[in-house]
Amino acid sequence: MSYSIVIKDHTNAYIHPISFEIVECLNYTEKSYTPKQGFKYKKKSLLQPGGMFPTGLVSHVLHHLTEPFEIKDDRIFPPVSLKTPHFKEGFNLRDYQIDYLVKCCEERRAIVKAETGSGKTAIIAALIAVYDLPTLILVPNNTVLRQLITELQKILIDDNNGLFIGDHHSGHPKVLVSLARNLVKTDDKFLQQYPLLIADEVHHTGASQAQEVIRRNNAPFRFGLTGTPTGRSDNKDLLIIGLFGTIIEIIDHKDLKREGFHPEIETSIHYVGFHSHYEEMEDLLIVNNLRRNQLIIDITRKEVKEEGISLILVRRIEHGRNLYCMLISDPPQGKIVHYVDGDTSVEQRENIRQ
Numbered sequence: 634m635s636y637s638i639v640i641k642d643h644t645n646a647y648i649h650p651i652s653f654e655i656v657e658c659l660n661y662t663e664k665s666y667t668p669k670q671g672f673k674y675k676k677k678s679l680l681q682p683g684g685m686f687p688t689g690l691v692s693h694v695l696h697h698l699t700e701p702f703e704i705k706d707d708r709i710f711p712p713v714s715l716k717t718p719h720f721k722e723g724f725n726l727r728d729y730q731i732d733y734l735v736k737c738c739e740e741r742r743a744i745v746k747a748e749t750g751s752g753k754t755a756i757i758a759a760l761i762a763v764y765d766l767p768t769l770i771l772v773p774n775n776t777v778l779r780q781l782i783t784e785l786q787k788i789l790i791d792d793n794n795g796l797f798i799g800d801h802h803s804g805h806p807k808v809l810v811s812l813a814r815n816l817v818k819t820d821d822k823f824l825q826q827y828p829l830l831i832a833d834e835v836h837h838t839g840a841s842q843a844q845e846v847i848r849r850n851n852a853p854f855r856f857g858l859t860g861t862p863t864g865r866s867d868n869k870d871l872l873i874i875g876l877f878g879t880i881i882e883i884i885d886h887k888d889l890k891r892e893g894f895h896p897e898i899e900t901s902i903h904y905v906g907f908h909s910h911y912e913e914m915e916d917l918l919i920v921n922n923l924r925r926n927q928l929i930i931d932i933t934r935k936e937v938k939e940e941g942i943s944l945i946l947v948r949r950i951e952h953g954r955n956l957y958c959m960l961i962s963d964p965p966q967g968k969i970v971h972y973v974d975g976d977t978s979v980e981q982r983e984n985i986r987q
Contacts, residue, residue: 636702638691643708643742643853646691648684658697659686661871679875687875689742710741710853711766711828718762724788726759727752727894729884734759737856742878744835744857748886750895753858754781757831758788760856761808769827769850770810773837779983781833782810813843821849830855835877836862839869847876920952929956934965950974 640646659680665673680686733756747753772778791797799806801815832838835857857877863870889895936943947953957972971985
C-alpha cells in the first residue's frame with residue numbers, strides 16, 4: 634500500500650487511503666473543566682470526511698507513515714522577494730534570532746518556540762521587514778496589543794506615511810495588530826488582503842474565534858511565536874500545529890542563560906497548610922495579616938535597594954490595596970509605587986510597563 638497526499642491550499646490537505654495509523658495520529662482528547670461536573674474528556678479528530686486534514690499537520694502525518702507515499706502540492710504562493718531587513722538605528726538582531734528568521738523563511742509556516750528573554754518581538758519585526766507584505770498580527774489581549782505596537786514602532790522604519798503599524802481603529806495600516814474577536818465580523822476579502830499572518834502567544838489561538846479568523850485569512854505565510862507551544866490544559870496542541878505548522882526551536886533556556894540573555898531566577902516557596910474554611914483563613918492569615926504583609930514590604934525594600942525594582946503579585950484585590958497603602962506611606966528608596974488591577978486602563982498599564 635502507498636499513500637497519496639494532496640496539499641490543496643494553505644488550510645487543507647487530503648490523504649488517501651485512510652488507514653488506522655492515519656486516524657490515530659490525527660486524534661486528540663480534548664479536556665474541559667466545570668466546577669459542577671469536574672473534568673470532562675472528549676475524543677476529537679482532525680481528520681474530516683474525504684481524508685481532509687489541516688495543512689500544518691502534513692509533516693506530523695508523514696512522521697507516522699510506515700508505507701511509501703507521494704505528495705502533490707497545489708498551494709499557490711504570491712510572488713515575494715525577501716528583503717534584507719533594515720531597522721532603526723541602534724537595533725540589531727542576535728545571532729540566534731537570525732537563525733530563526735532563516736528557518737522561518739525556509740519553512741514559510743512554523744511555530745517558533747522562543748523562551749522568555751529570547752526576544753519574540755525582534756523576531757516578529759524581522760519577519761515583517763524581510764517579507765515586506767501586508768501583515769496581520771493576532772494577539773491574545775489589549776495589553777499585549779498596545780505593548781507590541783509600541784515596541785514594533787521602536788524597531789521598524791515607517792515606510793507608509795504614518796499608517797505602517799496600528800490596530801483596527803487606525804484606518805488601514807500595512808501591519809494590523811488585532812485581537813481575533815475584533816475581526817470575526819469582517820469579510821473574507823478584508824482578511825485575505827494580509828498574506829503574512831503572525832500570532833504572538835500562539836498557544837492562545839486554540840479558541841474558536843481565533844481558529845475562524847485564521848482559516849478565513851488563509852495566509853500563505855504564517856508564523857506563531859510562544860514560549861509554550863505544547864502543554865495546553867485543553868490538549869489542543871495538535872489543533873494549533875495544524876493551523877501554523879511544525880515547531881522549531883533553535884535556542885533553549887540553558888543557551889539563553891549561558892549567553893547572558895536570561896536572568897538568574899531564584900524561587901523560594903513556603904508551604905502553610907490550612908485546615909479550615911479557606912476564604913476566612915485567607916482573610917485572616919494573608920490579606921489582613923499585618924505581620925505577614927510587613928514581611929512582604931521588608932522583602933520589597935531589600936529588592937529595590939539591591940536591584941532597583943520589584944514586582945508583587947497578589948490573588949486578592951484587597952490584599953494588593955493593603956500592600957500598596959503600606960508602601961506609599963513610606964516609598965522604598967523614594968521610588969514611585971504603582972498599583973494595577975482589573976480597573977486599570979490599558980493606557981495606564983502601558984505607561985507603567987514602560
